[in-house]
Amino acid sequence: MSRVAHPAGPLHASVLPADHPPAPPADLNALHPGIWPRSAIRKDGVLTIGGMDVRALAGAHGTPLFVLDEEDFRSRCRDYREAFGADAAVFYAAKAFCCRAVLRWVAQEGLGVDVCTGGELAVALAAGFPPERITLHGNNKLVPELEQAIGAGIGHIVADSFEEIARLGYLAERHGAQPKVLVRVTSGVEAHTHEYVATAHDDQKFGFSLSSGAAQEAVMRVLAAPSLDFAGLHSHIGSQIFDTAGFETAAHRVMAFATVIRDVCGVSIAELDLGGGYGIAYTSEDDPASVKEIAQQMRAIVQRECRASGLAAPRLTVEPGRAIAGPGAVTLYEVGTVKDVDGLRAYVSIDGGMSCESGDIVVRDLYLPSDLAPGDLVAVAATGAYCRSMASNYNHIPRPAVAAVRDGTATVIVRRETDDDLMRLDVG
Numbered sequence: 372m373s374r375v376a377h378p379a380g381p382l383h384a385s386v387l388p389a390d391h392p393p394a395p396p397a398d399l400n401a402l403h404p405g406i407w408p409r410s411a412i413r414k415d416g417v418l419t420i421g422g423m424d425v426r427a428l429a430g431a432h433g434t435p436l437f438v439l440d441e442e443d444f445r446s447r448c449r450d451y452r453e454a455f456g457a458d459a460a461v462f463y464a465a466k467a468f469c470c471r472a473v474l475r476w477v478a479q480e481g482l483g484v485d486v487c488t489g490g491e492l493a494v495a496l497a498a499g500f501p502p503e504r505i506t507l508h509g510n511n512k513l514v515p516e517l518e519q520a521i522g523a524g525i526g527h528i529v530a531d532s533f534e535e536i537a538r539l540g541y542l543a544e545r546h547g548a549q550p551k552v553l554v555r556v557t558s559g560v561e562a563h564t565h566e567y568v569a570t571a572h573d574d575q576k577f578g579f580s581l582s583s584g585a586a587q588e589a590v591m592r593v594l595a596a597p598s599l600d601f602a603g604l605h606s607h608i609g610s611q612i613f614d615t616a617g618f619e620t621a622a623h624r625v626m627a628f629a630t631v632i633r634d635v636c637g638v639s640i641a642e643l644d645l646g647g648g649y650g651i652a653y654t655s656e657d658d659p660a661s662v663k664e665i666a667q668q669m670r671a672i673v674q675r676e677c678r679a680s681g682l683a684a685p686r687l688t689v690e691p692g693r694a695i696a697g698p699g700a701v702t703l704y705e706v707g708t709v710k711d712v713d714g715l716r717a718y719v720s721i722d723g724g725m726s727c728e729s730g731d732i733v734v735r736d737l738y739l740p741s742d743l744a745p746g747d748l749v750a751v752a753a754t755g756a757y758c759r760s761m762a763s764n765y766n767h768i769p770r771p772a773v774a775a776v777r778d779g780t781a782t783v784i785v786r787r788e789t790d791d792d793l794m795r796l797d798v799g
C-alpha cells in the first residue's frame with residue numbers, strides 16, 4: 372500500500388481485523404502464482420506493473436484505475452496460439468474486454484476475434500481487424516447486426532435459432548452474399564461453474580440441443596439455404612471452468628454429432644469451434660489447468676474421434692476471453708475510510724463503486740496491513756476480464772479509465788468518464 376493525496380470518495384470492501392498480515396516477497400507471482408500480471412513486482416513496499424510504479428499511475432491518471440499489462444495480454448495470446456498449434460485458430464472473446472487498442476494487439480498476435488453485438492463488431496472494424504478473422508455470436512442478433520456482419524464480410528456467423536437461420540438466409544441472399552455459418556449446439560454438459568455462466572445444459576437460451584434433434588434439423592436447414600455456407604459446429608459450455616472433464620465431454624458429443632451429420636447429410640464439418648470458458652486464478656486456492664494441458668486434451672479428443680469415425684479432421688477453434696484478458700490487469704483504488712465495526716471487522720471503503728448498497732463488496736474477508744489508512748492505494752488483481760466491460764453508471768458514477776503499461780510507460784487506452792459523459796444522453 373502506498374500513500375497518495377486523498378480526494379474523498381466512498382466504496383466498500385470489507386476486511387477481517389488486520390492483525391498479522393504476512394510480509395509478501397518481492398515476486399508477487401511467487402506468492403500467488405498466476406494471479407498478478409506477469410510483470411508485477413513488489414519491492415520495498417512498492418508495486419510496479421509494466422515497469423510503472425502504481426503511485427505514479429494513480430497520481431497521473433487518478434483512481435479507480437484499471438492498469439493493464441500489455442505484454443501479459445500479448446503473451447497469453449501467444450501461449451494459446453502455441454499450445455493449440457498452427458493448424459488451429461484462437462479467437463479472443465471480445466466481451467471480456469473490448470477496445471480498439473486491445474483488439475489491435477489481438478490482431479497483431481495473429482488471433483481472430485469473436486464479437487456478440489453490433490457494438491463489439493463496430494469496435495473490431497474500427498480497430499482495423501481483418502473481417503475474415505471475426506466471428507459473430509449471440510442468441511438474438513438483431514436484423515441490423517446481421518446486415519452489418521454480412522455487409523462487412525466477416526468470417527463466420529454462429530447460428531443460434533431457427534428464426535435466425537431463416538433471417539440470415541434471406542438477408543444474405545438480398546446482399547448477394549454467402550456467409551460461412553457455424554451451428555451452435557448445446558451438448559447437455561452441466562459445466563461446473565456458476566449457473567449464470569453455464570451454457571450447455573439443455574434448459575437455457577443458447578444454441579440447438581443435440582439430444583432433442585434440434586441441432587440436426589438446424590444443420591439441415593443451413594445446408595438447404597443456397598445463400599448460406601455451412602462451415603461446421605460451435606459449442607461453448609460456460610465460463611470460469613476449472614474441471615476440464617466438461618470440455619472433454621462436450622468435445623466427444625459434438626464430434627459424435629459430426630459423424631451423424633456425415634452419415635445423414637453426407638457432409639463433413641470443415642470447422643469445429645469449441646468456445647472458451649477456461650478458468651483463471653482469482654485467489655491462491657484457484658488452480659486452473661495450464662493452456663498446454665487443455666490444448667493437448669482437446670486436440671487428442673478431436674483426433675481420436677476422427678480416427679475412430681473416419682472423419683477428416685476439422686479445423687479446431689477456441690475462444691478464450693477471461694484467460695487472455697483477466698490476469699494481466701489490476702484495479703487500483705484509493706482508500707477513503709476505514710471503519711471498525713465494534714470489533715466484528717474493519718470495513719475499508721474505496722473509491723470504486725456504489726455508495727449505497729451493502730452487497731457492494733470487492734473482497735469479503737482479507738488481511739490487509741493494520742496501518743491501512745485513507746489515501747492508501749489498494750490493488751485488486753485479475754480484474755482484466757468482465758470488470759470494465761460490465762461496469763455500469765449506477766449511482767451516476769463515471770466509469771474508470773484503462774491505462775496500458777509496458778516498459779516503463781503508460782498509455783490511456785480508455786479514458787475516464789466525466790460528469791459531462793454522464794449527461795451526454797440526458798436531453799433534459
Ligand SMILES: Cc1ncc(COP(=O)(O)O)c(C=O)c1O
Pocket residue numbers: 464466467485508607609610611646647648649690691692693694756
Ligand atoms: C460464445 C462464447 N465464446 C467465448 C466466450 C468466452 O468465455 P471466457 O471468457 O470464459 O473464456 C463466451 C463467454 O461467455 C461465449 O459466450
